[in-house]
Amino acid sequence: MRNMAKSELIVTRLIKIVGYSAILFVALIFLFLLLEGAPALVEIPLQDLLDTRWYPIEGRFGLLPLIGGTVLVTIGAAMIALPLGLSTAIYIAEVAPRTLREVLKPVVEVLAGLPSVMLGFLGIVVLAPFIRQTFDLPTGLSAFTGAILLGAMAIPTVVSVAEDALDAVPSTYREAARALGATDWQIIWRVTLPAARSGVLTAVMLGIGRVIGETMAVMMVTGNAPVIPNGLASLFRPARTMTATIAAEMGEVANGSVHYHALFLIGIVLFTFSLIVNLSVSGVVFRRRTRAERILS
């Protein structure tokens, strides 16, 4: 009896430490980013950071084209991944027969394991020429090509997480709705989706997170030209994302140089971006949860 209490104490402590260490690591990483990136704010005047040109070997550190590139590619990819991913999840969880579900789910999850370099290679060899010919563009290496690839990469994440959430909705909800005479579509739209809302939003968040942070495939297919996006047409022009910039240039810089600090500053901007996405989504999730609890109680 006493022994068990002791072992339980140890296990509880261990789990607690592991849990806190995750927070600690994020904090340490952020601290490191701040320490390495903050000097750039001192070394580079603010108006230079808001310059329209990124050309670090000549001391041009305008971040706007890079932020614009990331926003452009991310929005494009989200517009592809979210509708497709969510409808696939709804189909698998709500519409497809059980046997088909057993096949579809694992196949989609295998897709999630594809290395991004491989997708990038496919993008260069197959997708980029196809897009150039189909849309009659000067070059297929464009933000749009990147958005399609990233969308494809985010879809499995979105499907997998959203499907789990939909599947976790108790079947009594559906049965009750059906007893009230609701159609399939009404059940999906009015009952299951709202009930699984927090899980579905997590899926959205993870999908967008994957898109913002993806590097390799983007670097291979977007052309990496640091142009400030200017309307919808820019989606079909080359763009340079923040991640690709860090990946392409980090190897070149000498430790402690202005360029090195500028790359870490980009890292901070990137970190802030995904933090904003996460916070805004989890804000919605938590608000919903408390309201649902109130109704249930």
Add this chain to the structure above:
Amino acid sequence: MKTFLAVTLLLGLLLASCSTPSSQRTTGTIVNKGSDTIVNLALAWAEAYKGVEPQVDIAVTGGGSGTGIAALINGTVDVANASRQIKPVEREEAVANGVEPVEFVIARDAIAIIVHHSNPIDELSIDQLSDIYSGKISNWSELGGDDRPIVKLSRETNSGTHVYFLEQVLRKGDKEDLTLFSPDTLLLPSSEGIMSEVRDNPNALGYDGLGYVTDDVKVVAVAADQSGFYVLPSIETVNNAKYPISRDLYMYTAGEPTGRILAYLEWILHADAQTIVSDLGFVPATP
């Protein structure tokens, strides 16, 4: 200046070789990193050197000249490959880090200007190339070609080829000139990226080291000025200095090389290793 450099280097080599114990020459690892232009050559050398000194392992990686030199400054490599000379800023950083970079010219390279096979353009002058890459000319029809937009391809800024092209073509060798690549120039992370885009995009214009160019793309003849005659890059035209965009390729060591590193560099400048240079489409440094 060049001969002076060569003489001092040779003296350095001799002095260093006198003081080297022989056991150090024949075992161990040499870490070699840098220019993507040189990486195939460096790999071929490393492989061939296995037959000469089986006990010496040479680890070769690419990443770009800037990457190699940064690694030399940070003390993580023995030999840095660079397709451009070390910049004064980099030399200062190296010295501040306690590293004195020593330069060796190990081969020569020409930068080929490449277009799609269907492109009717056969020749371009340096002035035209400068106007295209800085954004003044944006359609092939302005050069007598088809009515197509020009898609400008370049290596990333950490590539020595990029820096060389900026200085010698965009700025035509004028140090005061501050012309930049037009922002819509595509910066591709690898030579292979440039080759594959030029191979299947009729709008594309790219540049790449002669050693990388295959028959899949069309090489354009280049003239130093509008009145001059147009020359295609080849071993002859680089060696007789007729082709205007050619350069020396370098290896840098941290301080005067000793032991196995010295032995390796001596072998590289030897005729056997220089045959490999011409086999790979580069131009030997010691004819």
